Amino acid sequence: MAVGHVVALLIPHGWSEAAGITEHTYRVTAVALGTVAGVCTLGGLAVLVCRRRTVGPVFSATTHNDKLMYVMLTLALVLGLTATADANIAGAGYDYRTTVSPWFRSxxxxxxxPALMSGLPLLxxxxxxxxxxxxAVWPFTxxxxxxxxxxxxxxxxxxxYRSRDAQLGARPPRRGWERVR
Ligand code: HEM
Incomplete structure (x- = not known):
């Protein structure tokens, strides 16, 4: 998915056409690969969040920032997938390589x-x-x-690592091996 975004956002439209990749081929490939990658990421996230909630020590080590991050990560993924489904699968599609991509590079x-983004579907x-x-929250989580x-x-x-116990096991420490505090 990250590779897909790098290609979509950073490689200008004209370059893929010059390489002989038509707009239709590009879009079908991007939607198919992006959707599969997005759904897999969402599945992986669900497994990790489940482990974080159900394994006691892992849950105890989870901060408020982490919880906020999980919500925002899920939101970004779900919005990306629904925006793709809404625009490219249910709708006629729009060309994000002539709108979002040049805006991102600008x-x-x-x-x-920002005018490049004004005509985009809301999702x-x-x-x-x-x-x-x-x-913005990434580095604090x-x-x-x-x-x-x-x-x-x-x-x-x-x-x-040293134990805090006064004596390890039943046997008293041998001379010369007394614990250092
Ligand atoms: C500046 C950052 C980003 C930009 C400009 C961007 C832009 C886009 C665009 C234009 C699409 C196509 C869907 C549509 O028609 O609107 C898309 C899809 C998607 N994005 Fe992003 N995105 C960004 C960051 C992210 C992040 C951080 C995530 C997840 C952590 C993410 C996850 C997805 C997913 C799952 C899809 C659907 C599958 C796909 O088409 O690749 N995106 N994104």
């Missing part, structure tokens, strides 16, 4: 052109709005793990 050239507008809302790799683990020193 943000990065510091000349945002699509809501989907596009749901994304920056999700991005568990989703931050998507942007970090624990490379330091490879070089950090071992962590020595």
């Amino acid at each position: 943000i990065f050239s510091f000349r945002p052109d 699509s507008q809501l989907h596009v709005l749901s994304a920056p809302a999700l991005f 568990r989703l931050a793990h998507l942007l970090t790799a624990p490379l330091g683990y490879l070089t950090r020193p071992y962590i020595v």
Whole structure:
């Protein structure tokens, strides 16, 4: 799905036509692959949320921000899927590569052109709005793990864990092996 969005948003319309991919082929492929990927993501999310709610220690480690993030992630996914179904499966479709994509690129050239988005179906507008809302909470939730790799683990020193119990097991500690506090 992420790859699909990168291709749809960043690769200009003319490039795929120059490569011989017609608008119809592009749209059918994008809708089919995007819908399958979106439904799979939603299924994976449901499994993870279920585990987070039912496994005690995992639930205890879940913050309010995490819960908000799950709602926003679900919203972005559901709005994306319903916008696609509404516009491209139930409706005649609109070309997001001449509206959403140039608008998205216009943000990065510091000349945002909101007029490009004004004719979009409401569900699509809501989907596009749901994304920056999700991005805003992203770094303050568990989703931050998507942007970090624990490379330091490879070089950090071992962590020595010591029990707080005065005595481990029934046998008193041998001389020279007294506990350090
Ligand atoms: C700036 C960010 C984003 C933009 C501009 C964007 C734009 C779009 C567009 C134009 C569509 C086609 C549906 C339609 O006709 O409206 C779509 C579909 C979809 N989006 Fe996004 N989206 C963004 C971020 C996200 C995020 C963060 C998620 C999920 C976490 C997401 C999930 C989906 C899903 C599941 C679909 C339906 C399947 C598909 O067509 O790929 N999108 N998005």
